[in-house]
Amino acid sequence: MARRLVILGSTGSIGVQALDVVDRASDEELRVVGLSAGSAWKELVAQARAHGVRRIVLADPDAAALAAEAWTEGEVLSGPDGLIALITEAECDLVLNGIVGSAGLVPTVATLGEGIDLALANKESLVVGGELVTQLAEATGAQIIPVDSEHSALHQLLADQAPGTVERLILTASGGPFRGRRAAELGEVTIEQALAHPTWAMGGKITIDSATLMNKGLELIEAHHLFGTAYDQIDVVVHPQSIVHSLIQLCDGATLAHLGYPDMRVPISYALNYPERVDVPVAPLDLAALGSLTFEPVDEVTFACLRLAREAARAAGTAPCTLNAANEIAVHAFLAGRLRFLDIAVVIEETLSRVPAARVHSFDSLADADGEARAIAAQLVADRAAA
Ligand SMILES: NC(=O)c1ccc[n+]([C@@H]2O[C@H](COP(=O)([O-])OP(=O)(O)OC[C@H]3O[C@@H](n4cnc5c(N)ncnc54)[C@H](OP(=O)(O)O)[C@@H]3O)[C@@H](O)[C@H]2O)c1
Numbered sequence: 001m002a003r004r005l006v007i008l009g010s011t012g013s014i015g016v017q018a019l020d021v022v023d024r025a026s027d028e029e030l031r032v033v034g035l036s037a038g039s040a041w042k043e044l045v046a047q048a049r050a051h052g053v054r055r056i057v058l059a060d061p062d063a064a065a066l067a068a069e070a071w072t073e074g075e076v077l078s079g080p081d082g083l084i085a086l087i088t089e090a091e092c093d094l095v096l097n098g099i100v101g102s103a104g105l106v107p108t109v110a111t112l113g114e115g116i117d118l119a120l121a122n123k124e125s126l127v128v129g130g131e132l133v134t135q136l137a138e139a140t141g142a143q144i145i146p147v148d149s150e151h152s153a154l155h156q157l158l159a160d161q162a163p164g165t166v167e168r169l170i171l172t173a174s175g176g177p178f179r180g181r182r183a184a185e186l187g188e189v190t191i192e193q194a195l196a197h198p199t200w201a202m203g204g205k206i207t208i209d210s211a212t213l214m215n216k217g218l219e220l221i222e223a224h225h226l227f228g229t230a231y232d233q234i235d236v237v238v239h240p241q242s243i244v245h246s247l248i249q250l251c252d253g254a255t256l257a258h259l260g261y262p263d264m265r266v267p268i269s270y271a272l273n274y275p276e277r278v279d280v281p282v283a284p285l286d287l288a289a290l291g292s293l294t295f296e297p298v299d300e301v302t303f304a305c306l307r308l309a310r311e312a313a314r315a316a317g318t319a320p321c322t323l324n325a326a327n328e329i330a331v332h333a334f335l336a337g338r339l340r341f342l343d344i345a346v347v348i349e350e351t352l353s354r355v356p357a358a359r360v361h362s363f364d365s366l367a368d369a370d371g372e373a374r375a376i377a378a379q380l381v382a383d384r385a386a387a
Contacts, residue, residue: 045070048071097122
């Protein structure tokens with residue numbers, strides 16, 4: 001029986017690569033039964049036609065209306081309610097959440113709440129609602145299989161390690177396009193320079209997060225929730241080649257690493273087929289051709305976003321939600337040319353200082369913190385644009 005799969009964010013970088021993985025599988029292995037996007041309705045309809053999908057969701061109601069007019073072979077839903085209906089009514093075995101930003105939290109909760117396994121690329125779900133999300137998965141027995149390459153590597157490295165034997169997790173960071181630079185050299189960087197990631201081709205938001213190192217901060221929080229590891233047992237090391245995806249250190253002095261060329265189809269395939277493994281058309285790793293792999297400490301003075309993420313992680317409660325919301329507003333403003341690169345961290349730090357961390361009682365308290373942080377961050381962006 002084919003595994004029935006819903007792909008959320010199918011028009012994005014992760015979504016398109018996931019469809020490529022599905023295209024290479026046989027119909028008996030993987031079958032797509034639902035797709036979603038934000039507003040790119042033409043691309044979504046083309047994907048639905050190509051994969052014989054009968055139900056799609058667009059977050060944007062205007063885009064949904066246009067899709068419904070143009071595509072009469074199936075049903076078009078819209079908004080968060082549409083996503084929930086798609087997930088809960090598709091009789092699917094697995095949902096791949098490739099939505100960008102905290103908009104991914106609602107479908108993550110809907111998936112796990114139904115006891116459906118989740119292939120999770122949307123790290124923001126765990127940053128914003130980590131405790132509640134993991135509790136929900138435990139309660140329903142649904143599995144979260146990470147798609148982020150570092151966490152996919154950790155998922156594989158940690159499998160079968162006896163309790164109490166793992167002492168540290170080490171996440172690698174490429175360092176992004178501005179590795180080695182000081183803050184004084186980053187005042188005038190352009191959007192194009194920040195989008196020029198040295199090793200990974202990804203969507204705009206995560207690429208800017210990689211340039212500020214906020215991405216590694218979000219991944220630190222993601223790793224904490226996925227693997228139940230204390231923050232002081234998770235390290236970050238800069239590794240410009242992005243060949244080593246993560247490492248674990250064990251109590252007997254052994255360090256295990258996961259290596260491979262940077263290609264997201266590898267962790268996507270792992271998550272979609274777990275616990276099976278299938279062929280992925282990537283070149284076998286040639287260490288002799290690579291010659292050397294290098295590592296260096298991370299510069300948290302220049303890349304203040306990683307420090308801010310660590311601080312929010314330790315503050316816990318709603319602080320990571322506030323961090324994430326302020327980051328989304330600031331990155332969006334940077335990509336729109338309304339905020340300077342170094343001011344991304346300034347806006348986040350100021351928002352965190354104005355929104356005290358509170359206990360998380362429910363998903364509603366997260367929505368409140370998210371809304372408050374977004375309003376403050378947007379005002380801070382506007383103030384800086386006017387100055
Ligand atoms: N790209 C990577 O290699 C990579 C690696 C590791 C982790 N991730 C994580 O995976 C997630 C997706 O990243 P990406 O690079 O694939 O992003 P992306 O290329 O920007 O794609 C985002 C997808 O989400 C949809 N979307 C945007 N806003 C939405 C909303 N409000 N509601 C519902 N759907 C919405 C987009 O639709 P439209 O096309 O209509 O805008 C698109 O399909 C992020 O959390 C990222 O951190 C990505």
